[in-house]
Amino acid sequence: MIDIIKRNKQFFFTIVSFLFVSCNSSSYLNEKKGPNIIWLVAEDLGPYIPSFGDSTVSTPNLDRLAREGVCYTNVYSVSGVCAPSRAAIATGMYPSSIGAHHMRTLSQQPAAKEKGIINYEVVPPPEVKMVSEILRENGYYCTNNKKEDYQFYKSEIAWDESSIFAHWRNRPAGSKFFSVFNFGVTHESNLWDPWYRQYDLDPFPPDRSLKKWWKKFAGIEKPLYVRDDIDINIPPYLPDNNIVKEDMKRMYSNIVEMDNKVGLILSQLEQDGLLEKTIIVWYTDHGGPLPRQKRLLYDSGIKVPMIIRYPNGKRAGEVDERLISFVDFAPTLLSMVNILPPKYQQGMAFEGKFKSPNRRLYIHAAADRFDEHYDMIRAVRDKRYKYLKNYNPGKPYYLPLEYREKMNTMKELIRLNKKGDLNHIQSQWFRLSKPEEELFDISSDPHELYNLAHNPNYRDKLIELRNECGKWMNEINDKGLIPEKELIKKFWPNKTQPVTENPIIRRDGNSIILSCETEGASIGYKLRKEDMFPWKGWRPYKTSIELNKDVEIQIIAHRIGFLPSDILDFKQ
Numbered sequence: 001m002i003d004i005i006k007r008n009k010q011f012f013f014t015i016v017s018f019l020f021v022s023c024n025s026s027s028y029l030n031e032k033k034g035p036n037i038i039w040l041v042a043e044d045l046g047p048y049i050p051s052f053g054d055s056t057v058s059t060p061n062l063d064r065l066a067r068e069g070v071c072y073t074n075v076y077s078v079s080g081v082c083a084p085s086r087a088a089i090a091t092g093m094y095p096s097s098i099g100a101h102h103m104r105t106l107s108q109q110p111a112a113k114e115k116g117i118i119n120y121e122v123v124p125p126p127e128v129k130m131v132s133e134i135l136r137e138n139g140y141y142c143t144n145n146k147k148e149d150y151q152f153y154k155s156e157i158a159w160d161e162s163s164i165f166a167h168w169r170n171r172p173a174g175s176k177f178f179s180v181f182n183f184g185v186t187h188e189s190n191l192w193d194p195w196y197r198q199y200d201l202d203p204f205p206p207d208r209s210l211k212k213w214w215k216k217f218a219g220i221e222k223p224l225y226v227r228d229d230i231d232i233n234i235p236p237y238l239p240d241n242n243i244v245k246e247d248m249k250r251m252y253s254n255i256v257e258m259d260n261k262v263g264l265i266l267s268q269l270e271q272d273g274l275l276e277k278t279i280i281v282w283y284t285d286h287g288g289p290l291p292r293q294k295r296l297l298y299d300s301g302i303k304v305p306m307i308i309r310y311p312n313g314k315r316a317g318e319v320d321e322r323l324i325s326f327v328d329f330a331p332t333l334l335s336m337v338n339i340l341p342p343k344y345q346q347g348m349a350f351e352g353k354f355k356s357p358n359r360r361l362y363i364h365a366a367a368d369r370f371d372e373h374y375d376m377i378r379a380v381r382d383k384r385y386k387y388l389k390n391y392n393p394g395k396p397y398y399l400p401l402e403y404r405e406k407m408n409t410m411k412e413l414i415r416l417n418k419k420g421d422l423n424h425i426q427s428q429w430f431r432l433s434k435p436e437e438e439l440f441d442i443s444s445d446p447h448e449l450y451n452l453a454h455n456p457n458y459r460d461k462l463i464e465l466r467n468e469c470g471k472w473m474n475e476i477n478d479k480g481l482i483p484e485k486e487l488i489k490k491f492w493p494n495k496t497q498p499v500t501e502n503p504i505i506r507r508d509g510n511s512i513i514l515s516c517e518t519e520g521a522s523i524g525y526k527l528r529k530e531d532m533f534p535w536k537g538w539r540p541y542k543t544s545i546e547l548n549k550d551v552e553i554q555i556i557a558h559r560i561g562f563l564p565s566d567i568l569d570f571k572q
Contacts, residue, residue: 034337069309080301092330092345111372123561126520141171188289387465
């Protein structure tokens with residue numbers, strides 16, 4: 001008998017008779033072959049750590065990773081903000097290729113809603129999967145703690161666990177794992193609203209029995225973990241005054257906290273005897289949190305530090321200067337665990353069994369709508385030069401964003417600009433128009449302050465990068481030129497989200513075979529007796545499921561960007 005349960009994401013608890021389910025699949029061959037992988041992700045952070053040249057604060061745990069691993073010094077986000085960047089990391093696709101380039105699609109600001117822009121999920125092409133789903137299909141236990149910010153809701157089959165409690169320690173004994181830990185303490189918001197104290201005082205992850213655990217820290221003033229007289233190097237595009245220094249002191253203090261959290265993870269790996277069985281990747285989701293950093297395509301907004309520690313001292317202490325893009329992360333992750341990356345992924349593996357024989361020559365990045373304001377900028381970078389194409393030159397550089405203007409440094413910039421008290425470098429960002437093209441020599445102008453686009457000495461480089469920009473946009477089918485309202489119509493006809501068709505269940509002797517008529521849909525199932533916990537994800541279905549004795553299984557289908565199907569309840 002098959003019952004349809006009303007569409008929702010709740011798990012229904014019923015203990016039923018003993019069952020045994022086995023998947024006859026060769027996909028689990030990698031379970032014993034590949035290493036464990038951990039991603040440690042700091043938010044909103046440029047290379048402000050000692051191993052990348054900034055010794056303002058001490059980061060002993062990151063220093064350890066750098067000593068025992070590899071520092072990658074030319075890593076770049078595809079955007080200066082988190083949600084489009086995470087879309088690239090999760091799929092191996094450029095955000096503007098799949099329509100995920102606007103920030104953000106799932107929670108529009110009131111000003112955007114007034115213009116008729118609704119909350120919507122991006123709908124990638126049907127072949128696109130989240131990389132964690134591919135890992136799960138190959139026997140990996142995948143956990144995410146906790147950020148889910150992809151411009152679409154996570155695939156129902158993407159994670160074994162995705163919550164503040166997610167941890168490799170919850171996996172079945174002996175399973176290989178891929179675990180992501182997101183450290184929000186360095187987020188932009190913590191410069192003005194430092195409430196984010198999770199895990200500071202409690203074991204990690206927190207106790208599941210603790211109700212509303214965050215309230216434990218309500219009203220507690222968050223201290224600074226840096227000296228009051230700390231010497232801070234303020235970038236030239238910001239005023240050198242106490243207001244800016246205080247924000248930067250908070251930024252560095254948050255880095256110290258983040259480093260402590262990295263130390264917790266390293267200690268747990270050592271306690272579990274897993275340190276030398278695990279590849280540890282530490283990186284940040286885009287550049288720094290300060291004005292003229294986050295959301296911009298200057299290096300201050302897209303260049304990120306990355307450290308990879310390989311087991312048993314492999315490549316310890318090396319510095320790797322290759323150009324690496326966030327679209328390279330997904331294929332590299334798969335390559336590291338001996339899985340051939342799918343052809344649709346637009347990045348290239350820079351490590352692992354399927355490492356690309358070619359080196360990346362260019363970095364590409366995009367900026368479009370940020371919260372309530374539209375613009376369109378495309379960037380191409382080689383190792384020395386940065387090219388920017390401004391599609392709306394009549395718009396000013398600075399676009400007011402309510403969220404960013406909560407920061408004291410941003411308030412101070414606005415105040416000084418109105419008074420005319422910013423110098424010629426600091427006032428550049430407030431220019432009321434932009435040139436159609438910009439070109440910067442990063443080697444001599446690391447802050448990208450002096451436009452060389454009209455300098456005849458750089459004409460050949462300008463033409464090279466201009467042509468590369470157009471070529472890249474054409475190759476990826478860049479959707480930046482399509483108005484967002486038109487994109488929404490393509491994704492959601494009649495402003496209605498498409499729905500994944502219900503799975504089709506066919507009995508074949510002592511097994512069931514599952515399928516779905518929605519192109520690109522994945523199928524997941526749960527064992528009612530085994531999966532009694534709401535944080536457990538759906539098991540990926542690969543092939544027929546053999547049944548023994550009385551059985552009750554829940555089944556779901558889901559394509560990214562679509563609503564999931566109804567939950568089907570199968571009873572033998």
